[in-house]
Amino acid sequence: MKKIISFTVNGAKQELYLDTRKTLLKMLREDLELMGVHLGCGGGDCGACTVLLNGEPVTSCLVLAVDCEGAEITTVEGVQQNGELHPLQQSMIEKGGIQCGFCTPGMVMNSLALLRENPQPTETEVRQALSGNLCRCTGYAKIVEAVLDVGNAMTNSKEAG
Amino acid sequence: MKAFEHYAPDSVEELLELLKSKPNAKLIAGGTDLLLQMKEGTAQPETVVSLKNVEELGGFSVSKNGYRLGTGMTLRRITRSNELTQNFPGLIYAAGVVASEQIRSLATLGGNICNASPSADMVPPLIALDAVVQLVSSQSQRELPLSEFFKGPGESVLKSGEILHSIFLPQPSGSMIYSKHAPRKYMDLAVVGVAVRLAKKHGKINEARVALGAVGPVPFRAEKTEALLAGQTLTTELMREAGEMAAGECVPIDDIRGSAWYRKRMVKVHVRRNLEALR
Structure with a gap:
């Protein structure tokens, strides 16, 4: 069974005619070709498919696309600013928070939600917030460092100017 | 699918x-x-x-008798409410130890209850707070204590056509603590969940609630333990006895998360520790 649904993805309005069974994850990948949304476990455990739904981080594998009527969705493709990497993405590269890269989009989206709410989180807060994102390469230390660092940098640059 | x-x-x-x-x-x-x-x-x-578009289920309201929480509130929203955090810190703690940020953005209070999992983290604290559920259908409306809502794992008293509309919490009396026993700090289900509430008067306990999760087919009140505590002064000996009595009231199963023997031991420890924290 199918349904028409309209929503905004990375600032652009979309209207699609979708099978009710389609998850938000599949819709983003298959219909909108946003391949930064990764399918890991498909059960909400690994966090690789994390996107922002109305500003809140969600595992898109556990959301029905038809439940997103009127929603605003942001994927990792919508994080860059004027063609430049977001400071958080830059920090992930600089601190070595990326190895195979599979978990990275989910890590970035969830960290972004954290930083918007809490621009200068403590290490515990970062680890707690990212507990729903699995990484099998880095041992997490470098990812946590990247988030902590960008939190400080973003606050400092705001103070500076 | x-x-x-x-x-x-x-x-x-x-x-x-x-x-x-x-x-x-x-x-x-x-x-x-x-x-x-x-x-x-x-x-x-x-x-x-x-249920996503049903606004009526999404918020909470306050009256002089207590709080009415809409069952469509997400756990994330519950943890972000200053008013609920001030009045029900133990309940907000429980909401924050469910799964992950991403899941809490989606999962609702009503879903955590209606899924009727014996290990649901929100249920023991709500039972300890004397939560009353409001069930509504097109023909009827009824209220009952949350402790009477569950029939078995995955089963509740909800009839066809009936929904869990809201949860009523009376103005909190005393303090309530929930503790979750799980091998992982985050992203895990409770092996044992223990909520204890004590209201004291002149140094004596005048009301005690002990609600246990993941140690029986449904979350339940350890009523013998509550009776043991009522009217008493909280001593080290009484806390130890209460832990043992609560362990005796459990009917856990052996499963992948823990053996029945282990679960009883952990109930004993958590009941005692929560009482210590409330002393």
């Missing part, structure tokens, strides 16, 4: 009317349990009715 028709009513009236004509419809709120079951094929609904 089997094909299904999807409805998203805007109001409780519309929802109840719809359920009258679709008695076998499955309600979807956060979907973090139902969607998994549908992917695995253990749930194969022909009709899915989403």
Whole structure:
């Protein structure tokens, strides 16, 4: 069974005619070709498919696309600013928070939600917030460092100017 | 996944009317349990009715008697409410130890209850706070204590066409602590969940609630332990006895998360520790 649904993805309005069974994850990948949304476990455990739904981080594998009527969705493709990497993405590269890269989009989206709410989180807060994102390469230390660092940098640059 | 028709009513009236004509419809709120079951094929609904647009279920209200929480509130929203955090810190703690940020953005209070998992983290604290559930259908409306809502793992007293509309919490009396025993700090289910509430008067306990999760087919009140505590002064000896009595009231099973023997031991420890924290 199918349904028409309209929503905004990375600032652009979309209207699609979708099978009710389609998850938000599949819709983003298959219909909108946003391949930064990764399918890991498909059960909400690994966090690789994390996107922002109305500003809140969600595992898109556990959301029905038809439940997103009127929603605003942001994927990792919508994080860059004027063609430049977001400071958080830059920090992930600089601190070595990326190895195979599979978990990275989910890590970035969830960290972004954290930083918007809490621009200068403590290490515990970062680890707690990212507990729903699995990484099998880095041992997490470098990812946590990247988030902590960008939190400080973003606050400092705001103070500076 | 089997094909299904999807409805998203805007109001409780519309929802109840719809359920009258679709008695076998499955309600979807956060979907973090139902969607998994549908992917695995253990749930194969022909009709899915989403609660996301029903605004009435999404917030909470305060009266002089207490708080009414809409069952559509997400756990994330509950943890972000300053007013709820001030009045029910133990409940907010429980909401914050469910799964992950991403799941808490989706999962709702009502879903955590209606899924009727024996290990649901929100349930023991709510029972300890004397929560009353309001069940509504197109024909009727009834209220009952949350402790009487569950019939077995995955089963509740909800009838076809009936929804869990809201949870009423009386003005909190005394303090309530929830502790969750799990091998991992985050992203895990409770091996044992223990909520204890004590209200004291002149140094003596005048009201005690001990609610246990994951140690029986349904979350339940350890009433013998509550009776043991009532009217007493909290001594080290009494805390030890209460732990032992609560362990004796459990009927846990052996499963992948822990043996029945281990679960009883952990109930004993957590009841004692929570009492110590409330001394």
